[in-house]
Amino acid sequence: xxxxxxxxxxxxxxxxxxxxxxxxxxxxxxxxxxxxxxxxxxxxxxxxxxxxxxxxxxxxxxxxxxxxxxxxxxxxxxxxxxxxxxxxxxxxxxxxxxxxxxxxxxxxxxxxxxxxxxxxxxxxxxxxxxxxxxxxxxxxxxxxxxxxxxxxxxxxxxxxxxxxxxxxxxxxxxxxxxxxxxxxxxxxx
Ligand SMILES: Cc1cn([C@H]2C[C@H](O)[C@@H](COP(=O)(O)OP(=O)(O)O[C@H]3O[C@@H](C)C(=O)[C@@H](O)[C@H]3O)O2)c(=O)[nH]c1=O
Numbered sequence: 001x002x003x004x005x006x007x008x009x010x011x012x013x014x015x016x017x018x019x020x021x022x023x024x025x026x027x028x029x030x031x032x033x034x035x036x037x038x039x040x041x042x043x044x045x046x047x048x049x050x051x052x053x054x055x056x057x058x059x060x061x062x063x064x065x066x067x068x069x070x071x072x073x074x075x076x077x078x079x080x081x082x083x084x085x086x087x088x089x090x091x092x093x094x095x096x097x098x099x100x101x102x103x104x105x106x107x108x109x110x111x112x113x114x115x116x117x118x119x120x121x122x123x124x125x126x127x128x129x130x131x132x133x134x135x136x137x138x139x140x141x142x143x144x145x146x147x148x149x150x151x152x153x154x155x156x157x158x159x160x161x162x163x164x165x166x167x168x169x170x171x172x173x174x175x176x177x178x179x180x181x182x183x184x185x186x187x188x189x
Pocket of ligand 1: 167
């Protein structure tokens with residue numbers, strides 16, 4: 001498994017090995033022991049899987065508040081997407097900053113997003129499937145969203161934002177500055 005750091009500490013790109021043969025390939029998409037050896041000790045409890053039919057579908061930017069905050073390990077099961085994490089931990093040196101990574105069936109990359117980050121993605125291919133592990137169960141009362149095209153965050157989604165395919169919830173999400181983030185940065189000793 002290859003591990004790459006991003007410009008946001010804690011947000012990490014993982015690329016598990018693929019064992020190819022005449023049939024195709026085999027890959028361990030999650031191995032808790034190997035992750036622990038790499039210093040990643042997250043206890044995932046729920047797996048999510050969604051399909052987005054159209055290119056330019058945007059889901060996000062989403063979070064779950066404490067006490068049901070979620071870390072996520074995201075991969076693309078089919079197609080291609082651009083996955084984005086935004087640091088919203090109050091007091092963080094990288095508050096408001098974002099990182100985006102291309103995840104596709106072909107490249108097999110996974111993005112690890114810790115608690116305290118917004119998560120969202122845009123699809124780059126039709127019929128794109130995303131699969132992600134979560135460290136807490138879905139808690140609708142803690143579910144929240146920030147506008148994907150918030151000009152202060154200024155994410156380059158690679159699409160015309162006016163043409164994005166959105167849910168009703170995401171279309172009316174607030175700007176980052178319109179709410180107080182429920183996450184507080186905890187500096188590592
Ligand atoms: C997130 C979630 C939704 N649902 C239901 C609620 C609703 O009826 C339907 C669709 O929910 P949403 O519109 O929130 O789905 P979606 O817009 O795909 O939301 C997801 O977006 C990505 C970016 C994330 O990071 C996820 O945590 C989640 O917020 O599925 C669950 O049953 N369990 C879940 O864990």
